[in-house]
Amino acid sequence: MKTIRELFGIDLPIIQAPIAGAQSGAMAAAVSAAGGLGSLPCAMLTPEGIRSELDKIRSITGRPVNVNFFAHRPPVPDPDREAKWRETLAPFYAEFGIDPATIPAGPGRAPFDADAADVLEAYRPAVVSFHFGLPEPSLLARARKCGAKILSTATTLEEALWLEDQGVDAIIAQGVEAGGHRGIFLSKDLTTQVGTFALVPQVVRAVKVPVIAAGGIADATGVRAAMALGAAGVQVGTAYLLCHEALTTPIHREVLASSAARHTAITNIFTGRPARGVVNRIIREIGPMHAGAPEFPLGTSAIAPLRAKAESRGTGDFSPLWCGQNASGCREVSAAEITRGLASGV
């Protein structure tokens, strides 16, 4: 099996996980310049925003970069469901003096579309990765045609086999330890979600394409262990959250650096899709999983004013404090140093 060094033309088998909301192109450029594969998360960017970040990256490094998109199908808004969800949150709105009737529709999260494909054609990045499956075939074909290697995430053996069937160039096997949104897309049943130790070797045995391990990998020791399981490389997110280039908020940084980061849960109450973050007040009081949460990404707007008010008072009680089950690799150094540290044992 090819390692991702050969596949992507990079020096170190380390992919910096795209972290929408907590990084810009600066982190991607720093990781790529250091020899890893930096990632630019585009789910919260307009096409103009993507262009601007890619310009910034190009001004820093000419090395391969991964451009990452969500691939969900936008849901049909369901006013009844969303109204009921705001009723669930009503006691919190009252506590903070928020009139739920005044809450604007949130920015949401945009999936890969024709406009994004135009950007790819103009910039021709080395790698394009998708989360939540893959876009529809005609859009996927456009991403492929611009010359990019195509990556997507599997959380189960079935998803890995499905992705291989669609012709992806490599598969990220995301163990249940991973922070942020689960890539799960063939099922809604969270009991299907498997630990990295169980997932990686089973996927490696079942597919022919390179497998990239993700979930619980925090340092050089974790990278070595993942490669021992047959991974061709690793994708690491949480360890980058305190680095200089991260846009992680001060409140989120404080939590990550504390023992509170040891207790995370998979929750759907922030966006509508399951994602792992540190257990905080809102997760304890209505979560972690709530059947009434809106469809992704419609969940983001209802919680936004609570998060803003609480953060203005200095607490992360209502914030999505994304974090994997192993925050021990978080360090306040440069992204390049995190990258070299991860790769130091392989």
Place this chain on the structure above:
Amino acid sequence: MKTIRELFGIDLPIIQAPIAGAQSGAMAAAVSAAGGLGSLPCAMLTPEGIRSELDKIRSITGRPVNVNFFAHRPPVPDPDREAKWRETLAPFYAEFGIDPATIPAGPGRAPFDADAADVLEAYRPAVVSFHFGLPEPSLLARARKCGAKILSTATTLEEALWLEDQGVDAIIAQGVEAGGHRGIFLSKDLTTQVGTFALVPQVVRAVKVPVIAAGGIADATGVRAAMALGAAGVQVGTAYLLCHEALTTPIHREVLASSAARHTAITNIFTGRPARGVVNRIIREIGPMHAGAPEFPLGTSAIAPLRAKAESRGTGDFSPLWCGQNASGCREVSAAEITRGLASGV
């Protein structure tokens, strides 16, 4: 850090996980004779039964063996709760023509007690392991005084620190991938449960005693990866379930050898405590976790007649089909061959 080879005086860093209900001393003796550490699960044995199995083991091998006990505090029976639980199961009783009034109290699972301590004093095994924490101090002192090294299982960093504080000789770090009963004992919150990849390195860094990795380890590759994470050895259960010495039922064997074994869940409906098994009809219909399940081990009796009837019709719809998230190591060979295979890369 000492490896468990030195600590226990064994040749291979492999502990065969105790599997109450699916093995006797024959498997323990075979593993120990092959150079690993075989385990005798005593939770479902009387003191006479333990003596008889230990006699059998001694007749086969003089090498170190682990004698394993549960360390739960027996619950006060709660007739209301148990009656309500039988109401939950009523549709199934009706389907199989079972009169719930005729269900006898089940055999349950006995914790380590003074009688068991008498047996240890008579046989002086090299290793004694506990699940669900540790017995009360005076009982623990008796186990220790017979010369055995003391092991117990941690499912979180907090549990590992607690066990080290009680003076255990080594800690089994049980990742969420593991089959059978979770060792969890300081919390009832399953969101605290962590994948092997995240748990092992964090425990290794936090404690001074050797750490034994468990959960998702199925073959030599997994053992190598666990050792790369800093483990001093591994404990493996699922991979032994199809071996010649296993007492695994034919129905359970068939499931383990099929793709159904890929989908497991942590469920409390079979015994009252969370344990990982293959998702079957009863888990799908009332589980996996049910707030009304009796306190461990009182859950065992209500489900026993359903299991018996369903198994007599050739299905495992109501059976606890214990299995970890990586059944790919199950092979129909001798326990010695499984043991040597696991150790072949270290």
